[in-house]
Amino acid sequence: MVNIGLKDVWYRYTGSSSWSLKGVSIIIQNGETVLVTGHNGSGKTTMLKIASLIYRPSSGAVLVDGKDFWVLRESERTSVRRSIVYVHEKPVLLRGSVLSNVAYGLAIRGVSSGEAVKKCREVLEELGIWELHRSSPHKLSAGQAQLMAVARALVLDPEALFLDEPFAHLDSEKREILVNTLIGRQRQGVSIVISSHQVGYLGKLSVNKTVTLENGVVMRAREKREKGESNS
Amino acid sequence: MRVLSGEVIDTVLRSLYVSGVATMLSLTWSVPASYILALRQRTGLVEALLETLVGMPTVLLGLLLYFLFSSSGPLAPLRLLYTPQAMIVGEAILVTPLIISTSHRLLRNAITTYSELALSLGAGRDQAMTLILRETSPGIIASAVMGFSRAVGELGIAMMVGGNISGYTRVATTAIALGVSRGEFEEALVLGLMLLAIMLVVAVALKSLSRVYVKW
Numbered sequence: 001m002v003n004i005g006l007k008d009v010w011y012r013y014t015g016s017s018s019w020s021l022k023g024v025s026i027i028i029q030n031g032e033t034v035l036v037t038g039h040n041g042s043g044k045t046t047m048l049k050i051a052s053l054i055y056r057p058s059s060g061a062v063l064v065d066g067k068d069f070w071v072l073r074e075s076e077r078t079s080v081r082r083s084i085v086y087v088h089e090k091p092v093l094l095r096g097s098v099l100s101n102v103a104y105g106l107a108i109r110g111v112s113s114g115e116a117v118k119k120c121r122e123v124l125e126e127l128g129i130w131e132l133h134r135s136s137p138h139k140l141s142a143g144q145a146q147l148m149a150v151a152r153a154l155v156l157d158p159e160a161l162f163l164d165e166p167f168a169h170l171d172s173e174k175r176e177i178l179v180n181t182l183i184g185r186q187r188q189g190v191s192i193v194i195s196s197h198q199v200g201y202l203g204k205l206s207v208n209k210t211v212t213l214e215n216g217v218v219m220r221a222r223e224k225r226e227k228g229e230s231n232s
Numbered sequence: 233m234r235v236l237s238g239e240v241i242d243t244v245l246r247s248l249y250v251s252g253v254a255t256m257l258s259l260t261w262s263v264p265a266s267y268i269l270a271l272r273q274r275t276g277l278v279e280a281l282l283e284t285l286v287g288m289p290t291v292l293l294g295l296l297l298y299f300l301f302s303s304s305g306p307l308a309p310l311r312l313l314y315t316p317q318a319m320i321v322g323e324a325i326l327v328t329p330l331i332i333s334t335s336h337r338l339l340r341n342a343i344t345t346y347s348e349l350a351l352s353l354g355a356g357r358d359q360a361m362t363l364i365l366r367e368t369s370p371g372i373i374a375s376a377v378m379g380f381s382r383a384v385g386e387l388g389i390a391m392m393v394g395g396n397i398s399g400y401t402r403v404a405t406t407a408i409a410l411g412v413s414r415g416e417f418e419e420a421l422v423l424g425l426m427l428l429a430i431m432l433v434v435a436v437a438l439k440s441l442s443r444v445y446v447k448w
Binding site for chain 2: 054081094156
């Protein structure tokens with residue numbers, strides 16, 4: 001299990017004169033589910049990419065189990081990253097089939113193809129898209145592609161899962177499938193961080209903490225949202 | 233048919249060999265250079281220089297290489313003048329700006345997208361680079377095909393550092409130029425059409441190859 005903390009994190013994109021994040025500090029505890037809300041351009045995606053160890057902050061620290069991630073050696077960083085997975089809002093599609101896309105993370109971990117196919121099948125069936133496994137990802141609908149991207153993350157059995165607007169392209173049926181899948185991962189103790197400006201989509205998913213961003217600043221960090229609590 | 237003599241076929245095959253090897257040689261430095269360029273910010277000046285060099289007259293490059301390889305030039309000890317090797321080196325240099333200027337743009341877009349994905353799924357730096365190159369390979373192959381076409385179609389380098397020696401450095405373009413100067417238009421036309429047809433086959437084959445992907 002993994003604890004992730006952002007400590008006074010500032011971030012500015014290359015070539016930009018303005019800060020996307022301004023002194024953000026949050027803690028994501030083991031097994032916690034965190035909802036990050038805010039308007040478009042508030043810094044949600046940037047914060048998720050920093051917390052999921054993709055972007056290096058311009059200043060401040062990212063602590064993983066108390067260790068400053070960005071002072072670790074490259075090999076140690078890769079090892080830490082393997083327990084934390086980020087799913088893009090707009091799925092990145094690789095060449096090949098849906099199955100080879102989903103299996104990519106397993107392949108780079110050296111998992112045998114037989115084992116990888118078995119694991120991918122489990123997750124694709126859970127998400128209701130196994131029948132698409134031979135299709136080209138470029139022929140999927142936006143919702144199917146989103147579920148494929150989630151499957152690509154889930155097959156890795158991450159300890160922390162970051163989902164950027166995961167419900168954006170999903171219809172109500174697929175949304176429910178995804179929510180149920182995430183509830184299953186919550187029960188297994190996986191930390192889940194979801195950015196969404198449509199909190200109503202979360203349905204039965206319980207949230208331990210809600211972080212509201214505005215212009216790169218944490219405006220509000222509210223603990224505990226009980227199951228079934230009104231979201232709107 | 234006289235125009236399809238062994239010499240004509242030999243000349244066409246030599247054209248393909250010289251230009252194919254030159255393109256592959258160029259890829260060995262053009263792809264890494266494109267990758268490095270794609271990683272850098274503020275590359276406007278380099279890009280402008282590359283775009284200028286794309287249109288460099290082949291006779292000018294041929295002349296510069298002639299000076300280098302000639303008996304009074306600094307590379308004279310290599311004894312490359314009037315050899316297929318000199319033509320390969322010249323054509324490899326010729327196609328380099330074209331391959332870099334087309335490849336680095338697609339690599340620049342791909343680096344952001346695929347390196348983020350690779351990192352987000354736990355890839356190391358080398359694995360991320362492999363993914364980027366794998367995903368951009370159809371584009372890089374397309375650049376290589378353009379480079380190959382440019383090399384096959386050039387005349388200046390082949391003439392100046394190859395010397396159009398029959399059975400040794402004569403390639404399709406120099407043979408066509410010679411045929412026209414002798415008034416042998418039929419042979420020149422057949423050579424040109426054969427070359428065009430072969431280039432089309434090569435381009436289609438490479439394009440098909442780039443789509444091949446091992447599926448689970």
